[in-house]
Amino acid sequence: MHPNSDPARLSKWALLVSSVLSIVFLAAAAIRENVAAEWKGVQREYKTILLAKSADAVARRRAEAFSIEIRQVTVPALKVVDRCVSCHNGIEDGRMADQSQPHRTHSQELLKWHPVAKFGCTTCHQGQGLALTFNDAKGEEAFWDYPLLPAALTEATCATCHDPRALSRGSAAKLVRGMELFDVKGCASCHKIEGKGGSLGPALDNVGLKTKHQFMRAHLSGSQTTWNWHSEHLRDPGGLVPGTKMPSVGLTAAEREALTVYILSLRKRDLPEAYLANDKIEEKYAKLHPAAPKGEALYAKYCSHCHDTGLYARWSKNFKRFIPAIRNQAFLRLEDDECLAENILEGRPGTEMPGWGPKAGGLREAEIQAIVEYLRGETKFTALPPAPARGSAERGHRLFTMNCAGCHGVGGKNGFAPALANAVFQKAATDAFIAETIRNGRGNTPMPSFGRAGLGQQEIGDLLAYIRSLAQPVRQARSYGRAPERDQVAGSEER
Ligand code: HEC
Ligand code: HEC
Ligand code: HEC
Ligand code: HEC
Ligand code: HEC
Ligand code: HEC
Numbered sequence: 001m002h003p004n005s006d007p008a009r010l011s012k013w014a015l016l017v018s019s020v021l022s023i024v025f026l027a028a029a030a031i032r033e034n035v036a037a038e039w040k041g042v043q044r045e046y047k048t049i050l051l052a053k054s055a056d057a058v059a060r061r062r063a064e065a066f067s068i069e070i071r072q073v074t075v076p077a078l079k080v081v082d083r084c085v086s087c088h089n090g091i092e093d094g095r096m097a098d099q100s101q102p103h104r105t106h107s108q109e110l111l112k113w114h115p116v117a118k119f120g121c122t123t124c125h126q127g128q129g130l131a132l133t134f135n136d137a138k139g140e141e142a143f144w145d146y147p148l149l150p151a152a153l154t155e156a157t158c159a160t161c162h163d164p165r166a167l168s169r170g171s172a173a174k175l176v177r178g179m180e181l182f183d184v185k186g187c188a189s190c191h192k193i194e195g196k197g198g199s200l201g202p203a204l205d206n207v208g209l210k211t212k213h214q215f216m217r218a219h220l221s222g223s224q225t226t227w228n229w230h231s232e233h234l235r236d237p238g239g240l241v242p243g244t245k246m247p248s249v250g251l252t253a254a255e256r257e258a259l260t261v262y263i264l265s266l267r268k269r270d271l272p273e274a275y276l277a278n279d280k281i282e283e284k285y286a287k288l289h290p291a292a293p294k295g296e297a298l299y300a301k302y303c304s305h306c307h308d309t310g311l312y313a314r315w316s317k318n319f320k321r322f323i324p325a326i327r328n329q330a331f332l333r334l335e336d337d338e339c340l341a342e343n344i345l346e347g348r349p350g351t352e353m354p355g356w357g358p359k360a361g362g363l364r365e366a367e368i369q370a371i372v373e374y375l376r377g378e379t380k381f382t383a384l385p386p387a388p389a390r391g392s393a394e395r396g397h398r399l400f401t402m403n404c405a406g407c408h409g410v411g412g413k414n415g416f417a418p419a420l421a422n423a424v425f426q427k428a429a430t431d432a433f434i435a436e437t438i439r440n441g442r443g444n445t446p447m448p449s450f451g452r453a454g455l456g457q458q459e460i461g462d463l464l465a466y467i468r469s470l471a472q473p474v475r476q477a478r479s480y481g482r483a484p485e486r487d488q489v490a491g492s493e494e495r
Contacts, residue, residue, distance in 0.1 A: 038133045042087040043068045046103050053095050070132070073120045077272050080120035082129035084137060092116065102134075109171075124157045125149055140225060145211045149264070152257065153227055156208065156264035161271065166279035177255075178262025183297075185249050185259075186305025193266065196362035198302065199354040200245050208267035216241055230260045245352075247318045249305075293367040295374025302356065302363070303371070310375065313445035319352050321416045322407075322446060330443040332379040334433050340372050342428045351419050387431035388461035396466025399459055403450065412470045417447065421470035434467060435460050 043066075050063040072083040090096030090103040097105040114124070122129045127148030131137040139147040149156060155175040158164055164172040164179070182188065190201035197203075215229045219240050222228055232239065234256045237246035251259065273281075299310075303326075308314045310327030325331060345368060347355030356363045356371075363371075401410075409415025418425065438460050441449030450460070 039070065039083075039086045040068055042102060043089060046089045049090075049096070049099060049103060072129075073116055075118065075120045075123075078120060078123055078275070080122055080129060082120040082122050083132060084121040084125075084127070084129065085116065086132060087134065087137075088121075122146075123160075125154060126157065140223070147225060150227070153261050153264065156261045159265040160267070160269050161275055161280055162277045163279040163283035164265075166282070174258050175261050175265055178258035178260070178265075181251075181255055181259050182262055183301045185251070186301070188301050189303065189305035190246065192362060194362075198361060200352060204263070204266050206267055208264045227260050227264060230263050231256050234259055245318060290364075293364070293370040295370035295372075298363070298367055298371050299374050302361065306352065311444060313442075313447075316352075321352075323352075324418060325442070325445050327375050327377065328442060328444050329379045330440070330445070332376055333382050334384060334436050336381040337372050337376065339428045339430075339433070340375060341368055343424065344368055344371060346424045346428075348419060348422050348424050350413075350422060384430075384432035384436050387435040387464065388457040390431070390465040390468065391458055391461035393462070393465040393469045395459075396462035396464070396469075399455075399463055400466050403453075403455075404463075407446065412467065420467050421472055423472045426468070426471040431464055431468075434464060438463060 047063065047066050047068070050066055051060065054060040054063045066089075070083060071085045071089070072081060073085060074081050085091060087102040088106075090099060091106040092108075092111060094105055094108065096103050099105075110124075120129065121127070125148055126139075126146040127137050128139040128142065128144050129137075131139065136142060137148060152174075155164070155172045158167070158172045158175060162172065164175045170176070188197040190198040192199070192203040193205055210226065212224055212226050212229065215226065217224060217229065217240075219242075220229055220232060222232075229240065233241070233246075234248075234251055236248055237244045238248075303310070306314075306316065306323050307326050308323070310325055312328065313325045314323045315321075316323050343353075345355060345357035345360075347353045347360065349355070354361055356368060358364060400408075400412075405411075405415070407415055407417040408420050409417075412420035412422075420426075437447065438455065439449065439451035441447045441452075455463075
């Protein structure tokens, strides 16, 4: 047998080669950690800058004493151990204002109010505090829940301890802009925050705590961070979440950035009271004594996204249907305040119209009342002529199929126009209201006048009988203080 082909000998060689390789590998790693470590390079460079900037002997001696070592800030109250200062050595040194990162001086205004020793860095910046390479500190690739925020988005963390609107000199201007946009762009018409808002989208109270793994990223290109997700989602919701009901509301890049900052700021953290700024504590107390509600502002925030100005029926591409004109005189003349309030409190379950009462959209009765007053404006409710007696539901059915189902849907459901089978509609609408709507139609909306088209009292009575036969079981009458005399105003009304 040839010695080289001895299997035992071969495996001994293999063992030798592999152990030499792993020793080399370990040695390289050790050198990388100890001699060529990123933070050491940074500190050596910093020391050189420090020496160059030393004007006198005292400064020079101090610079020479700068030792190359890991530095860290520990703040047990915030559960923070941050080694960022191992690289960002010049953060509190005004002389470093002309240097590039990581040596540059920090905004001193901020550090004056938030001393590094008391606040650390990740409290405001996020990122992996213990990391000793910049890449790990960023934590975007690593399995790190809250990676370093880009500097442009850092204001997202201010709201943890502040009421951003109260901050001086607009130091959280972008965040405040995002809060305003949230109201102006009607985001609250579909999203609740602190229990107030619509219900088509998820509540957003703690959306800023969600990690990237909690978002659907199959269609997300570019940076796989939550902030890139939000920015892209605001630009084109359907592009990330196919089939979503969230519309693209037409935002500039700057507006998307401000909204992203606000979205990321939505989070609750339990912090020791001592860390809450006075303005945050005042904000908490202010919430216990809400100001008198303003109808117009509430309408803009919660209703206008869907109803627009409310002066005409709006075609919604997103919902593929008409949204009723609720500030239209033709409507307001026919509907009294109690009825309006009932529609708003309960919404129209099964349609896009959410309920807004305390248990649904979270609006207080006083707020609903303010909205009703705003909708009504100058238009008075006029006493309606009595409705014709209900006739034959069978004849009504035929009339409905011919004249109405094309818009209102077969059986008064799932059409382009209000769902007449809806329980809340059936409860809130009187016969006189329905009859008058059919007879006169509604100006500024696609609802035609069938009186003009030749339908007489009897046909309208037949339609009434049919429409009432559509009624879905009504959840038994919660009363919202409707005036009892209302039905007398409506005349020959029976329910
Ligand atoms: C190993 C050294 C190192 C550590 C540790 C480190 N940084 Fe940096 N940091 C850098 C360098 C280098 C840059 C400049 C990077 C560049 O310009 O690409 C930088 C840039 C930044 C920036 C500028 C914005 C950006 O994304 O480029 C911020 C903010 C920042 N660091 C915060 C932190 C925080 C907070 C920590 C601790 C969690 C930290 N850094 C830890 C080296 C470090
Ligand atoms: C009170 C919150 C807060 C704390 C605490 C804080 N920062 Fe900042 N930092 C900010 C904000 C906001 C900005 C961006 C705006 C600015 O420069 O005023 C910023 C900017 C920076 C930048 C420059 C980023 C750029 O590209 O301009 C670096 C680097 C940085 N911080 C590092 C740190 C480090 C390291 C610590 C801890 C020693 C720290 N910060 C502590 C809020 C904070
Ligand atoms: C961990 C809590 C915490 C965070 C996060 C925080 N601050 Fe503060 N901040 C404080 C406290 C506490 C004070 C002390 C003043 C007080 O009690 O009102 C303060 C004071 C200030 C002041 C001076 C007082 C004033 O109202 O003008 C400014 C400006 C300020 N912070 C801006 C910011 C900005 C901008 C951010 C976000 C980048 C931020 N803070 C993040 C806790 C925080
Ligand atoms: C017509 C209703 C509607 C409007 C208006 C709307 N959204 Fe949405 N939103 C949704 C729906 C539905 C979802 C869930 C599906 C999805 O992610 O697209 C959603 C998802 C979200 C999410 C992700 C929440 C999570 O936990 O995954 C955020 C953040 C968000 N919306 C913010 C906004 C902002 C900001 C605005 C205002 C510019 C807005 N939305 C306007 C319906 C709406
Ligand atoms: C061309 C489409 C169209 C046709 C046809 C049509 N409607 Fe309408 N109808 C509407 C629209 C749109 C509204 C909502 C108007 C608004 O914005 O206030 C409406 C409103 C109504 C309302 C009031 C609903 C509410 O929630 O206040 C009733 C009742 C009604 N229609 C009955 C009928 C009947 C009965 C017929 C057939 C005889 C009919 N409509 C035919 C489009 C139509
Ligand atoms: C997400 C979209 C959406 C939002 C937000 C919304 N609505 Fe509606 N609203 C609708 C739709 C759709 C209908 C028609 C529902 C149906 O009957 O099919 C409707 C119907 C109504 C009606 C009944 C109109 C009629 O003709 O009888 C009233 C009143 C109303 N909304 C008031 C409001 C008020 C007030 C707000 C804000 C507090 C609001 N809505 C917010 C979509 C919305």
